[in-house]
Amino acid sequence: QLLLAIVAAGSPSLSTTDESVIGIAWTNLKVDIKDRTILKVYPGEAKPGRLLGILGPSGSGKTTLLNCLAQSVPKVKRQEIYGNVALSDGSKPKLTEGQVAYLSQEDSFFGSLTVKETLKVAATLQAPNATEKDREKTIDYLLDTLSLTHVKNSQIGSAKKRGISGGERRRLSLARELLGNPKILIADEPTTGLDSYQAQHVVRLLKRVAVQKNIPVTVTLHQPRSSVWNMLDDVLILTPNGKPAYHGTKDGALKYFSRLGYRCPVFMNPSEYLIDIVSADLENPSKKIEGLHRIETLEKEFAKFSKKQRKSTIPAETSLRKKNVDILAAPEKEKTPWASDKPLAKNSLIYVNPHKQNPLFSRISSSFGRIGCLFRRAITQNCRDWSVLATRVLAYGGLAKVYTSVLRANCPADSVGSLPDKICLLTFGTISMAQLSLIKSLMLFATERSTVERERARGQYSALEYVISKLVAELPVDTFFGLLYAYVLHANSEFNMPRGKFLSVFALLSGLGTTLGLAVGAAVPSGEAALVTGPVLMVVFTALGIINPSGARPPASGDSENSGKNPKDSQTEAERKKKDKKMYSPTGLATCPVILRPFKLCSPIKWGIEAILCSEFRSLKLKRDLREAPRMGALALVSSGDMALEALGLGDQTTGNCLNAMGRILVGQIAFSVAAMSATRPKFADLGTQFLNETRELEKWELESAKHKLSM
Ligand SMILES: Nc1ncnc2c1ncn2[C@@H]1O[C@H](COP(=O)(O)OP(=O)(O)O)[C@@H](O)[C@H]1O
Ligand SMILES: [Mg+2]
Secondary structure (H helix, E strand, C coil): CHHHHHHHHHCCCCCCCCCCCCCEEECCEEEEECCEEEEEECCEEECCCCEEEEECCCCCCHHHHHHHHCCCCECCCCEEEECCEEECCCCCCCHHHCCEEEECCCCCCCCCCEHHHHHHHHHHHHCCCCCHHHHHHHHHHHHHHCCCHHHCCCECCCCCCCCCCHHHHHHHHHHHHHCCCCCEEEEECCCCCCCHHHHHHHHHHHHHHHHHHCCCEEEEECCCCHHHHHHCCEEEEECCCCCEEEEEEHHHHHHHHHHCCCCCCCCCCHHHHHHHHCCCCCCCHHHHHHHHHHHHHHHHHHHHHHHHHHHCCCHHHHHHHHHHHHHHHCHHHCCCCCCCCCCCCCCCCCCCCHHHCCCHHHHHHHHHHHHHHHHHHHHHHHHCCHHHHHHHHHHHHHHHHHHHHHCCCCCCCCEHHHHHHHHHHHHHHHHHHHHHHHHHHHHHHHHHHHHHHHHHHCCCCCHHHHHHHHHHHHHHHHHHHHHHHHHHHHHCCCCCCCHHHHHHHHHHHHHHHHHHHHHHHHHCCCHHHHHHHHHHHHHHHHHHHCCCHHHCCCCCCCCCCCCCCCHHHHHHHHHHHHHHHHHCCCCCCCCCCHHHHHHHHCCHHHHHHHHHHHHHHCCCECECCHHHHHHHHHHHHCCEHHHHHHHCCCCCCCHHHHHHHHHHHHHHHHHHHHHHHHHCCCCECCCCCCCCCHHHHHHHHHHHHHHHHHHC
16 A cells, blocks of 8 residues: 555656647655755646746745756755656656756856857757758757847857857757757746846747747746746746745636735736745844745645645646647647747757767767867867967966076076076976966866856766867867977076977976866866865975975085995995985975875976976086085085986986876876766756655644644
8 A cells, every 4th residue: 555655656647648748747846955845846747838937036946846857956965855757758857868958047158169159069969960961950940040140150258258148148048958859948047137128038939949849848937027927828936935835827826816815916017926925024023924924824725725626627727738739739820929930849959868879889989979079169169269379378488588587597507506596497487387287277177167067967978078078179289388388498598408308398297287177177066166276286286396405415525426336335325325315305205294295296296397307417517616605505516417416316316207207197187087077977866766645744734833823
């Protein structure tokens, strides 16, 4: 019996008998977060061909309800969801299968792309197997029907750069959602931030989608204007407690509330009136009590009404359903202003879930298709804005020129006096290179993050595909700037090392900065957090990686080219080295706490500095100059590059070793980015594992309010 009850409670059923018409239904739905109920609604449905408006004050659970319908409630700690949602064909609505078109409250786009390019990327990601011609046809058709043709070649723009208007952005979002063939469409506050005309235009389009595609369209509206209210077919009104005060036809709403004694004044916007009666004035103590009592009464009245309604067949329901069937039979006869001559049901692309494709060949070929598409998008986003590129050229070249002018970079390479300036220049140069690439990578990732999350929630590509395309697009550009910076540094200084070697160390450093940015961006939960974490991590890497020249070990008296030939000498030499290691540690490895050692070994700054110093000083003959001693301390006493390296604690270090370590860190950071992105993929809570016993809930509720009355 219990099993039967669970099965009965757990399978939401639609009253529609027509198989081809798909609606969405839900059982009792309840969402608790940290023991607070944020949503609790009774069994209901969104009917095909109709526009359902979910109305309620802010915080009443509208977005939560939409997330339940799309089975995309974000997983959070201490969250419990009761109830289930199903389409009338028995399947579960899923974002990842292209069944749900979900227009979220915030539009997220790549601002440098044009309207048409955005749709092209979306079409390729959704339907990698469709032909180019089919995609083009679908896109042109949607641009036309959603009145976007005149802006198809305009850049979308961003918060910092003007682009298309707010209404056009919303319509572009809608076009992107309609590329596939969704079975339901839901939109979270699609009119917020739009002027009256644009808001009406967007809702009219949503209504057209409902009628012509004959699918249920559900929208949340904070406070719709009367023109928007008039376009709704059904409404669900939520109270601030997340409970319904009404769910049914729009026309029935006013009748229902006037029966309860709340009659909407003739010249008032009905939606405004209804939202007012389900809201409480929390500022005014006396009004607050009255408001909370009114809300509780309305919730209870509707609980009873809803139960009765589900027990009997309501005449209004039947006529409503008849109307649906009529719409289905002859949609073109609909003489409403939103029904245009071009039906929206045509020209949809078939959505392909990349994770469910079977034959290996088609998986690989569509994977390449997606990487290519993401690559083109990343290149466009990175390189379209010439003013940004020109500023970057000036900034990188200028910074290198500043360093070489401030430090005595043009001292002859073989003079001891050049050592401190060279060490300083190379250290600063290395740190800045990694820092610049890191910041750029973090900023870029922060701007595209929301779009990428939207696409990943729909399962449109894997973390590996994204990382590959991003690196293939960005690394060459960043390397170019790294090389430019290094070229200016080298050209304005007297270095011993060949230019090629110098440039390659900097190219590698720039790559390390970029991949570190990607790794941090992938691992932390938001773009803002990444912008804070990344530079802090780089400062730690810098602190652990720099060489402190004042810690340089003075060469012992035996230090010269022929030292160490006598075995006795070498024994004393080894002892001395051991002792010195404790006293002088310019690289800081000996004094670094054990817990920080792994960070030190992963520091791109450490290996970068060591690589460049080894390349510059190894086997270099220096002219000793004791006049420099007061300024340079121990370093004035060296007579060769090798001795200088020894003094800096890099006696055994080689350039090859450092480049090897840098290569390994690069690969490690890329692998970490892929792993972190896979781990942080948007995760949704499961619906349909727990159910509420409605009768028992209602009884419990009545008992509680009776107790409450007694205590008053
Ligand atoms: N992750 C969460 N943790 C805690 N409270 C949440 C969380 N998500 C939503 N809420 C709360 O649930 C309530 C309903 O939220 P929401 O569905 O976004 O409302 P609406 O869309 O109607 O403004 C709000 O009071 C909000 O503070
Ligand atoms: Mg909301």
